[in-house]
Amino acid sequence: MKWLRSRYVFPLAIITLIISLCLQCAWIRQLYLAQRKSVSTELEFIVSDASKQITYKSIAKGHEKSARFQQFFLSQEWLSLRQAFDELKVDNLRSQFHYGITNDSSVVEMKMSFLNDAKKKIDHKASAVTDGKSQREVSIEDQRDLKVMDSLINHRLDLLGIQINRNYALYDYSEGKLVMGKIPTKTSSSFISGKYTYNLKFQNRYQLVVPNISWLIIYQMRYYLVSSFLMLLLTAAAFYLLIRLMKNQQLYAQARMSFTSNMTHELQTPISTISVALESIKKYHLIDEPEKLENYINISRHELQRLQAMIEKVLKQEQMDLGKTKLQFSLFDIQPVLQQVIYAMDVQVREKNTELVFLKSDEPCFVKGDAMHISNVSYNLIDNAIKYSPVQSKIEVSCNIADHKLTISFKDNGPGISEIYQQQVFERFFRIFNQDNIHNVKGSGLGLHYVKQVIELHGGRVDLHSKPGKGSNFMIILPLYEEN
Ligand SMILES: Nc1ncnc2c1ncn2[C@@H]1O[C@H](COP(=O)(O)OP(=O)(O)OP(=O)(O)O)[C@@H](O)[C@H]1O
Ligand SMILES: [Mg+2]
Missing domain, CATH: 1.10.287.130 (Signal transduction histidine kinase, dimerisation/phosphotransfer (DHp) domain)
Known part of the structure; x- marks a missing residue:
């Protein structure tokens, strides 16, 4: 597959990510619009249902046990009928609503009459259930029903899970004029409900106003948003790992x-x-x-x-x-081993006129490990320090104990290793070729890979601190052997 070169893979992955981001955005937009419709329907239902419930409560006294009474006044049809009756206000139409209780029945009367003389202006009127109460008493009861209606709506809005800013407006029933509250200009993110009566006293009509429903919509879409974000993140992560x-x-x-x-x-x-x-x-x-x-x-x-x-x-x-190497663990002091390796490297040291010093620790550094492999590791690291550093450079080998750990450091003032190669040098066969002074140095690229493997088999790790031009410091950190 010649065309599938790695240089095409990166742009291809970016294009795929951009396309999926665009598709996700389009999908989320569609979802937002659908959700806005559903939120508006839900809010409208909350207000209409509260209106139905409060109206029923205001006239249910003495009829609480009547299933037929409940069936009628709590039905959706009754609400629609009342709503249609309230809304139907044309010139010269006289609407009369009457609700009353006689000896053996409750009467609901809806009457509409057109006046033949079109010039004569008439009011829209509705007779209310006043039960012979004074206007003041009716007003007080109306205020009480309004409060109950508002608190029921607030309670149901709170159940939606997110705090939303809301208020309400009141309209005079027969005149239709706004008597309380403010109506903001309708935008795509605001919600203004229909007008609903909340008793049969026909004083005012209630309208719910939510200036901003965007957060409620976003809150209801939260799972879709999170999953879509996660999908994008996972796709990006998968591409990144593949590349x-x-x-x-x-x-x-x-x-x-x-x-x-x-x-x-x-x-x-x-x-x-x-x-x-x-x-x-x-x-x-x-x-x-x-x-x-x-x-x-x-x-x-x-x-x-x-x-x-x-x-x-x-x-x-x-x-x-292949994992076939078996280590021969024994307890030994690492300092004599280091000294032996340093001694064995005398020829290379002399050849390059290198200053190789060993900073001995005062206390013995005991480790439990394979002495032969640990000595090979030290040989590899000192060999590298000599090989890659210019003539007459200085190499320091030291041994330290801190925090129940033993640190053996191999520090040189050679060419250093740039940050991008600091992990790769430990990979099998990896050699840096673009460093001028180490172009001609022979090697197989296996030394550091071996060092890392051996140290990890001993439960330790190899840290590399290096800056180009400032030398390298390879640190072997091994668990210290301590007698209990
Ligand atoms: N002290 C150092 N200073 C600068 N570069 C180093 C140093 N040690 C290692 N390197 C770089 O890391 C690479 C990998 O080293 P490694 O010891 O694994 O292989 P090698 O020395 O090339 O071959 P081998 O050790 O198998 O003979 C080297 O090719 C060199 O570029
Ligand atoms: Mg090497």
């Missing part, structure tokens, strides 16, 4: 290729040296010159040892990667 994985794989493939060419070159050098030596022995009859012969044999032996060491290193690494 990272691809990049890592690419790096790994590159590193493997360079490892192969590196190794081939490394293996070829001793082989050609040995074959040249053998050729020369034969060609120049060196059998007759024992001194020269010995010299050529020594060179060949040395090259063969190098070859063997290299093959062993790769095989050992292979075994460690």
Whole structure:
């Protein structure tokens, strides 16, 4: 799949994310509009139902047990009928509503009459259930019903789960004029209910006003919003991980290729040296010159040892990667081990005129681990510090105990490692190639990978503090062995 190059994957992922973001936005907008309708219907229902309930309560005295009475006055049809009757106000239409109780029945009368003389103006009137009460008494009862109606509506609005700002307006029943409250200009985010009576005394009509229902709509959509946000987040995370994985794989493939060419070159050098030596022995009859012969044999032996060491290193690494390496744990002081390694590196140190110092700790640093592997780890880290630092540089090896942990530090003042490579240097085969001074340094890219694996098998970790141009500090942190 040549067209599926990694450089196309990133823009493709971004385009996919943008498209899904747009689709989500369009979907949320549609949902918002649908939800706005449903919220308006819900609020309208709260007011209309409260009107039905309060009206019923205001006339139910003595009829509480009557199922028919309840069935009638609490029906939706009755509410619609009353609402239609209240709303129907045309010129010259006289509406008369009468509710009364006779000896054996309750009477509901709705009467509408048109006046033939269109010029004569008449009022819309409705007779109320006053039961012979004075206008003042009727007013007081009306105020009480209004309060009950408002508190019932407030209670039901509170049950919606979110505090919403609301108020109400009152209209005179027969005149239709606003007598209390303020009506804001209707916008797409405001809600203004229909006008409802709340008793049969026909004094005023109630209207609920919610200036802003946006938060209520958003609150009701919360699960959709969260899930859509999560979906986007998960998609982005999945793309991010995939791209990272691809990049890592690419790096790994590159590193493997360079490892192969590196190794081939490394293996070829001793082989050609040995074959040249053998050729020369034969060609120049060196059998007759024992001194020269010995010299050529020594060179060949040395090259063969190098070859063997290299093959062993790769095989050992292979075994460690397969988890076949078994560590031989024992209790030992790490300082003599470090000193031995430093001693063994004398040739390299002299060759590069490096100053390698060991800052000894006063107390012994006991660890439970595999001494051979820990010594290999130290060798690798000092070898790197010498290899990658310029001549006459300074390397400090130290050992410290703090917080029940043992820290062994390998600090150099070499080229340093840029932040972007600080994790990758621990990957198998990884080598930094763009550092001028380490271009020609030989290596297989296995050393730090081995260090990390061994230290992790000991329950520790490797920290790297480094800045380009300011040197590197590789710190091995191991759990300290303590006698209970
Ligand atoms: N002290 C250091 N200073 C600067 N760069 C370093 C240092 N140690 C390691 N590196 C960088 O990290 C890379 C990986 O190191 P690592 O020891 O794993 O491999 P290597 O030295 O190339 O090969 P090997 O150790 O297997 O012979 C090196 O190629 C080098 O670029
Ligand atoms: Mg190395």
